[in-house]
Amino acid sequence: MANLMFCYQCQEAAMGAGCSLTGVCGKKPELAKLQDLLIYAAKGLAAVSAEWIAEGNPVPGEAAKTVRRDLVMTAVNVNYDASAIRKQVTKTRRVKRELLEKLANREGLPEAALWDDGEAAYELMASSPKVSILTADSEDIIGLRELVIYGLKGISAYLEAAGENAPEDAETDTFLLQALAKTAGTGENFNELVNLVLKTGQYAYRAMERLDQANTARFGEPVITRINRVHGVKPGILIAGSDLGVAEEVLRQTAGTGIEVYAHGEMMTALTYPHFREYPHFVGSYGGAWWREKEDFDCFGGPVIVAGDAMVPPGASYETRLYTAGAAGFPGCRHLERRSDGSLDLTEVIEQAKNSPAPRDTAPSAASAVGGFGRKRMAALSDMILDDVRSQAIRGFLAVVGDDGRSAVRKYYTELAEKMPARAVILAAGSVKYRFEDLGLGDILGIQRLTDMGQSGDCYSLIQTAMNFKAGLNLEDINDLPFTWLVSWNDQRSIANLLALLYLGIKDIYLGPTMPAFITRNVMSVLENTFDLHETTEAERDLKEFFPEDGETRAKSVKPDITKDMLVSDIVRRYPDVVPTLLACGLNCLTCGASAFETLEEACQVHGIPVDEVLEAIQDDPMRD
Incomplete structure (x- = not known):
């Protein structure tokens, strides 16, 4: 048991319940437990900081x-x-120790605030029940506590991406420290945690606003741009992640060198900001969503920089030309450090790029994409768009926010776009757009049916657009808009987006493609009753709900039939009562990691079992819900 881990903070969690042997993401148990230790240390620092603030002192900037x-x-x-995680634990202990010595009162501090073992004891402490995320009175308390923490991780990701250019905001820093401190003790109250979840949404929205302010102040307001997706013949550098500041640094230092620079994944949004258009060697986007890194990075001939997030364990073919920046890191890959003037040391990257081959063709994609529909551009288009809404030329909007992932069940979003009514428009913020980027959805009277509003943090622009539409249509309630809100959750930024929408009172949100394991049935019941939060089902069925005909809608309680193209893990999660039937049919792979990616048909093929016989057995199962 000492070597086991537990993690369920992303959509890829094994069996939709949690990774315990190794992470589907590639995270090993030893690393997972060290990360849990870092969170434990962070809770201790937050608790000390909260007490420091309670004693009337200003927000401790270094602690935040x-x-x-x-x-x-x-x-x-x-x-x-x-x-790198061990080093960060040590730093967190140091900052906490220095602040702890200044406190007037240490009474009532949680154990995490007083923990100060040396580095030799890290592994032992990392395996302690004190550090495990499962230490709580009930799974509901655990789930709510983790929901808060994951929301705080999303907030922190947005603030990190904003960098030093973000406006000072002591209020957000205070909340961050106080909220994390509240998860450091024991005996949490269910209702208090529910309120803390909604409060986290308030500051998630505020963090997105700070990110928007930082980016637009530094790089200008995004402009509608046709983005090149065809590679050139010169050597290049590829930048992945979402930290626009790293992209600017790379472009500045490579100007005039003959090196071309490309964006991968969500970094494509950088190409829509006026400041980046000043660099002619920033030639376009290369590849697809973050989860395609192994394929795309292998084809790209030059060095690759992962800026802040979106790290996939690298393949051997490109590990020697992969660099990390900011919070990202991988053993064996070189981490780009800051010089004394704050700039990144890119000397090695640039030299390697000069001696690299040009990019090769990667997976087929459209030759270009259209982006840059920020809040200001959408405001300028609002009269034309709302005229189309009034005339029914545009029947409704799918507001899709959040990130993409590897799971096959994410084809839901592609099917949604393929089958949605011809008069519907997608407003997308986040890498989920790669699920329908190449469908050629066209336009409605000049309005793009796929309106790319940017990165996951640009959910702020989408919200602002909805508020502008509400005012333009003279509506009293934002929920009266012809909008359907979908949150494509993969990681903590998506959770921060969800909590921000809940804080704003937006209802009838659909969350998918599967439900987070940490949102228990009781927690989900609260969210359903308060906000009409729903789980996505199947694209065709959901579209009947999003765009009802003749006033008819399907019942919320209807769930999809089990079909051969459903993921095994999704079947087990949604229909646990059929597990004995599956086992009786010979499908003994229900708990292996492959179940997260295999459809029922694929699993049957592996085991030499006719899938039609399995489906018939499921239909005949009297225990089926």
Whole structure:
């Protein structure tokens, strides 16, 4: 048991319940437990900081910055380097110790605030029940507590991406420290945690606003841009992640060198900001969503920089040309350090790029994409769009926020876009857009049916657009808009987006493609009753709900039939009562990692079992819900 881990903070969690042997993301148990230790240390620092503030002192800036980095380094697909995590634990202990010595009163501090074992004891402490996320009175308390923490991780990710250019906001830093401190003790109250979840949404919205202010102040307001997705013949550098500041640094230092620079994944949004258009060697986007890194990075001939997040354990073919920046890290890959003037040392990257081959063709994609629909551009288009709404030329909007992932069940979003009514428009913020980027959805009277509003943090622009539409249509309630809100959750940024929408009172939100394991049935019941939060089902069925004909809607309680193209893990999660039937049919792979990616048909093929016989057995099962 000592070697086991437990993690369920992302959509890829094994069996939709949690990774215990190794992470589906590639995280090993030793690393997972060190990350849990870092969160434990962060809780201790937050508790000391909260007491420091309660004694009438200003927000301890170094403590807030340290806790933000702690939270981001433990988020999904960010840092796999155990030595970097250990180093951050040590730093967090130091900052806490220095602040603790200044406190007038230590009474009532949680155990995490007083923990100060040396580095030799890290592994032992990391395996302690004190550090495990499962130490709580009930699974509901655990789930709510983790929901708060994951929301705080999303907030921290947005603040890290904003960088030093973000406006000072002591109020957000205070909340971050106080909220994390509240998760450090025991005996949490269910209702108090529910309120804390909604409060986290308030500051998630505020963090997105700070990110928007920082980016637009530094890089200008995004402009509608046709983004090149065809690679050139010169050597290049590829930048992944979402930290626009790193992209600017790379462009500045490579100007005039003959090196071309490309964006991967959500970094594509950088190409829509006026400041980046000043660099002619920033030639376009290369590849697809973050989860395609192994394929795309292998085809890209030059060095690759992962800026802040979206790290997939690298393949051997490109590990020697992969660099990390910010909170990201992987053992064996070189981490780009800051010089004394704050700039990144890119000397090695640039030299390697000069001696690299040009990019090769990666997976087929459209030759270009259209982006840059920020809040200001959408405001300028609002009269034309709302005229189309009034005339029914545009029947409704799918507001899709959040991130993409590897799971096959995410084809839901592609099917949604393929089958949605011809008069519907998608407003997308986040890498989920890659699920329908290449469908050629066209336009409605000049309005793009896929309106790319940017990165996951640009959910702020989407919300602002909804508020502008509400005013333009003279509506009293934002929920009266012809909007359907979908949150494509993969990691903590998506959770922060969800909580922000709940804080704003937006209802009838659909969350998918599967439900987070940490949202228990009781917690989900509260969210359903208060906000009409729903789980996505199947694209065709959901579209009948989103765009009802003749006033008819399907009942919320209807669930999809089990079909051969459903993931095994999804079947087990949604229909646990059919597990004995599956086992009786010979499907003994229900708990292996492959179940997260295999459809029922694929699993049957592996075991030499006719899938039609399995489906018939399921239909005949009297225990089926």
